[in-house]
Amino acid sequence: MLTRRILRVTVFAFTIGLTGIAAATAGERTDFPPEARQRYEQGRDLQKKGQLEEAIRAFEEAMRLGMTEFPRAHLYRANSNLDLKKYDTAIAQYTKFIEEFGLEKSCRY
Amino acid sequence: MRTAYSGRAAAYENKGDFDKALADHKMVVLFCALEVEILTSLDAPDRGEFLREAAQAYRARAKCLEVLGRRETALVDRKRADDFDADARKVVSKVEKAKAKSIQLINGWTEPVTVVVDGTVYPLAVGEQKDIPASADAVTYELRAGTYQATGSLAAGKSYTIRVTTP
Numbered sequence: 508m509l510t511r512r513i514l515r516v517t518v519f520a521f522t523i524g525l526t527g528i529a530a531a532t533a534g535e536r537t538d539f540p541p542e543a544r545q546r547y548e549q550g551r552d553l554q555k556k557g558q559l560e561e562a563i564r565a566f567e568e569a570m571r572l573g574m575t576e577f578p579r580a581h582l583y584r585a586n587s588n589l590d591l592k593k594y595d596t597a598i599a600q601y602t603k604f605i606e607e608f609g610l611e612k613s614c615r616y
Numbered sequence: 617m618r619t620a621y622s623g624r625a626a627a628y629e630n631k632g633d634f635d636k637a638l639a640d641h642k643m644v645v646l647f648c649a650l651e652v653e654i655l656t657s658l659d660a661p662d663r664g665e666f667l668r669e670a671a672q673a674y675r676a677r678a679k680c681l682e683v684l685g686r687r688e689t690a691l692v693d694r695k696r697a698d699d700f701d702a703d704a705r706k707v708v709s710k711v712e713k714a715k716a717k718s719i720q721l722i723n724g725w726t727e728p729v730t731v732v733v734d735g736t737v738y739p740l741a742v743g744e745q746k747d748i749p750a751s752a753d754a755v756t757y758e759l760r761a762g763t764y765q766a767t768g769s770l771a772a773g774k775s776y777t778i779r780v781t782t783p
Contacts (some may be wrong), residue, residue, distance in 0.1 A: 586618055594627040601624035610647070613620040 536576060543572035547563045547580055559587040617669060617696045619644060622676065634683050641677035645693075652700070661711050671697040681775035718747045720775035723763060729778055732758040733770065742776070 539547075550565030566584040574580045585600035605613045618626070625640035648670035655663035678693035723729050723740035731738045734751050750772035760768045761780065770776060 543729065582618075582620055582623070585620070586623055587624055589618075589627050592630070593632050597627045598624055598631075601620045601627065604620040605624070606622070610643070613643070615647070 540573040543574045638645040664708040671700035716773040724777040730760040
């Protein structure tokens with residue numbers, strides 16, 4: 508019995524999604540230890556949920572685990588302190604960020 | 617978006633130190649203005665977001681200047697912020713119009729294909745992605761994949777991946 512196999516040519520449509528939102532900016536280091544990255548991501552989630560004290564602890568742990576050179580961990584920790592109205596701590600952390608990471612990162616991140 | 621300088625400016629403002637806050641706002645404004653100037657000179661199509669950020673930076677500085685009693689300078693900043701917002705709207709609208717008038721095709725099959733739209737033939741290599749112009753909201757196409765053909769219509773502003781399946 509002759510069997511015919513028919514190839515169907517189909518076109519599937521999907522709308523264009525946003526693709527420009529990258530987790531890292533060009534030139535930003537990304538090769539951090541997985542456990543540090545995981546703790547940092549937890550910090551971001553906690554920060555978004557408004558659990559700022561916990562978020563700060565997560566960012567600090569991420570730094571201890573190898574993300575000290577990751578600007579965003581420092582910035583988000585300072586932001587959390589600002590939102591907690593700990594202004595002096597926030598100022599000290601922003602100042603450290605500016606000194607360590609320079610003008611461009613201090614204006615861009 | 618809160619940056620190190622804008623965050624520190626906010627912290628200084630909350631402590632009532634508006635002179636230090638102003639110094640930080642100036643850094644943010646300077647950087648934003650430079651960035652916008654470069655992107656505008658390059659006619660970068662995605663500069664809308666940067667223009668909005670620049671507008672925010674100017675507004676934040678204006679607010680600080682007002683507290684310091686420098687109302688005229690603050691007004692100049694507010695006017696500049698409005699101009700940036702207006703530019704951002706124009707840029708975004710231009711990009712959206714351009715997107716709406718094109719169709720994105722991606723060859724997701726394992727062989728090269730040809731798509732004919734409005735009488736124009738578009739060959740697509742394996743994995744190739746191509747933006748093609750659309751003369752109307754919906755255009756008819758003819759797809760040639762090997763010995764097989766298919767026809768149908770494509771909507772402007774959408775992205776299509778071409779796949780071939782065996783039932």
